[in-house]
Amino acid sequence: MQKSSRFVFSALCFGFAFLYIPILVLIAFSFNQSAITSVWGGFSLRWYTALFNNEQIIEAALLxxxxxxxxxxxxxILGTMAGLALTQIGRYRGRLIFTGLIAAPLVMPEVITGLSLLLMFVSLQELIGWPLSRGAGTITIAHITFSMAYVAVIVQSRLSSMDQSLQEAAMDLGGRPTQVAFDITLPLIAPSMLSGWLLAFTLSLDDLVIASFTSGAGASTLPMVIFSKIKLGVTPDINALATLIIGTVSIGIMIASWVMFRQSKRN
Amino acid sequence: MNNENTIKANQSAKPYVAETPWLDPEAVPFIQIKGLSKQFDDFSAVDNVDLNIYKGELFTILGGSGCGKSTLLRMLAGFETPNAGQIIIDGIDMANIPAYDRPINMMFQSYAVFPHMTVEQNISYGLKKDKLAKAEIATRVKDMLELVQLSELAKRKPNQLSGGQRQRVALARALIKQPKVLLLDEPLAALDKKLREQTQFELINLQYELGITFVVVTHDQEEAMTLSTRVAVMDAGKFIQIDTPTQVYESPHNRFVANFFGTINFFNATVLSTDPEAQTLTAQLEKTGTQLEAKAEGRFSASDEVTIAVRPEKISVSQERPEGDHLTITKGTVEDLAYYGNRSVYRVRSQSGRIIQVSAQNNQRSEQLVLEWDDEVYLSWDSSCNVVLSE
Structure with missing residues (x-):
């Protein structure tokens, strides 16, 4: 008994070490005085100062x-509508196909998604003159396209686990269909919409490939800037930036899991 | 609704002595269902049914799963559109009236209590949708909370309630709209045995107090027997028999209904002669040749093949041959017995080799079993207990 629990404990430690040591090293080196990444030169916040003075990075981060x-x-919004359509409108022909289609972007290689979007934007420009140029607008559209699939899947799973008679009960008590949607359905799926939003937000912040395909000359997102800088060699201010991103993402995940926890407690 | 009266819920389990409007040809039914049908793809869930339910009835639709009872209830509530037929409630055709405008409320099997609202918000939801004045909503919710004894829990969320309390929230939420008809989908199925018995009486009292017509759907024959003024037994989308609980139990129309309610012994027999005046017939059992009398309406004639059905509790078991008029007597051996304390159940193999089930009250105090395995016994029952079935 004792022996096996010691084994389990060390397995746990190894697992977590494997996952988190690289991240911890990165955070530590973001406070490094030395400009040489691999040599510890004492504690300093100089790279954070340098980061906040780097207009290119700040601009990219804001974008x-x-x-x-x-x-x-x-x-x-779109994902919730899709989720509603897939679960609420009774049984109809081809629902299974639609369910499959909505989930397809989740497993589609990013390169293909990016390339297909680029092709679409180019041919649209030729056909109807829009979009005039590629940049923040086209990246946004591209990100909506792939992240709405995630939201749809999350909302759909919540809706299908929900007691269908809740909506019928509200209707039975005199609620018109729109009232039922706002009184019952939306409050009940709100937590999954929030976690869907947070996931979509994170996916968009994280995306490099699709953004590179659909961006134009003017617009560079943060991942694009980091990637192009790294090609010229890793500077310690990137470590500082990465530490900030890790901090932000951790807070986001904590909020999301707190919301999920409260929801599961309520049901 | 008269609040003064409803608050003081009748605590004594006063039996609901129903009048019998269904026997009165002049009476106008409150709910009329005419030729109602519903198909799902190729499957006919409800098949051309007619039904009249009268005001103030506690009407139960009873059947196994998939018999169409839930579909019928959902058509009444307005959640399913019939393929054919009519539903008329209080003189108004429901065809073009959506669920939210029908004078009907429903208590769902899952109770469907809104999880994000407090008890109070759940109960007031229907009144808010009717755009009633705030003050009126407040008083009516308060009265209803008292009626269902949930006043102390008004601010609780459903996840802080027990199953029985959730059931009362669902009931209160439906009743507060003062519907003409209350539909109850398996109202007691989710409760444990003790709570069921208690809730059963509460439901009957409440219905008696409020005078609302209740339509209950259930698969539990005991629930149907204790609750209802009348029971409709349903199978494969059709009604097999619509009668009072005692009629359904004591005078089933066929084997299906007889079997559905408790246990019963069947004997194949041939009609020897009929007496139309006394409405009796004499029949001969297929194997033993025993002759017996039975009450029967004029629908049988000599040499008809019939089934004679006898309930186990109607049969007396004794070691001496019983004496008396109009008795059907047969001999057998106790093959199996089960002692339940208040009663014993014997499985007796008769001379013809078939098993007859007997249920006997243990009305003598004795620490020994009255009968033992392999005892030779006489079974006897009054000929009025013979039920003649044509199928």
């Missing part, structure tokens, strides 16, 4: 946040 917030919002 990324803007794109992420916009695309997450639209993806949540």
């Amino acid at each position: 990324s946040l803007k794109i992420a917030a916009t695309s997450a919002t639209f993806a949540t």
Whole structure:
């Protein structure tokens, strides 16, 4: 008994070490005085100062946040509508196909998604003259396209686990269909919409491949800037940036799991 | 609804002595169902049924799963559209009236209590949708909370309630709209045995107090027997028999209904002669040749093949040959017995080799079994207990 629990404990430690040591090293080196990444030169915040003075990075970060917030919002609206359509409108022909189609972007290689979107934007430009140029707008549209699938799947799973008679009960008590949607359905799926939004936001912030395909000359998101800088060699201010991103993402995940926890407790 | 009266819920389990409007040809039914049908793809869930339910009835639709009872209830509530037929409630055709405008409320099998609302918000939901004045909603909710004894729990969320309390929230939420008809889908199925018995009486009292017509759907024959003024037994989308609980139990129309309610012994027999005046017939059992009398309406004639059905509790078991008029007597051996304390069940193999089940009250105090395995016994029952079935 004792022996096996010691084994389990060390397995756990190894697992977590494997996952988190690289991240911890990165965080530690973001506070490194030395400019040489692999040599510890004492504690300092100089790379954070350098980071905040780097206009290119700040601008890219702001653009990324803007794109992420916009695309997450639209993806949540569209994804929720898709989720509702797939679960609420009774049984209809081809529902299974639609369910499959909505989940397909989840497993589609990003390169293909990016390439197909680029082709679409180019041919649209030739056909109807829109979009005039590729940039923040096209990246946002691209991000909505792939992240709405995630929202749809999350909302759909919540809806199908929900007691269908809740909506019937509200209707039975005199609620018109729109009232039922706002009184019953929306409050009950709100937590999954929020976690869908957070997921879409994170996916958009994280995306490099699709953004590279659909961006134009003017617009560079944060991942694109980091990637192009790294090609010229890793500078310690990137470590500082990465640490900030890890912090933000951790807070986001904590909020999302807190929301999920409260929801599961309530049901 | 008269609030003064409803608050003081009748605590004594006063039996609901129903009048019998269904026997009165002049009476106008409150709910009329005419030629109602519902198909799902190729499957006919409800098949051309007619039904009249009268005001103030506690009507039960009873059947096994998939018999169409739930579909019928959902058509009444307005959640399913019939393929054919009519539903008329209080003189109004429901065809073009959506669920949210029908004078009907429903208590769902899952109770469907809104999880994100408090008890109070759940109960007031229907009144808010009717756009009633705030003050009126407040008083009516308060009265209803008292009626269902949930006043102390008004601010609780459903996940802080027990199953029985959730059931009362669902009931209160439906009743507060003062519907003309209350539909109850398996109202007691989710409760444990003790709570069921208690809730059963509460439901009957409540219905008696409020005078609302209740339509209950259930698969539990005991629930149907204790609750209802009348029972409709349903199978494969059709009604097999619509009668009072005692009629359904004591005078089943066929083997299906007889079997559905408790246990019963069947004997194949041939009609020897009929007496139309006394409405009796004499029949001969197929194997033993025993002759017996039975009450029967004029629908049988000599040499008809019939089934004679006898309930186990109607049969007396004794070691001496019983004496008396109009008795059907047969001999057998106790093959199996089960002692339940208040009663014993014997499985007796008769001379013809078939098993007859007997249920006897243990009305003598004795620490020994009255009968033992392999005892030779006489079975006897009054000929009025013979039920003649044509199928």
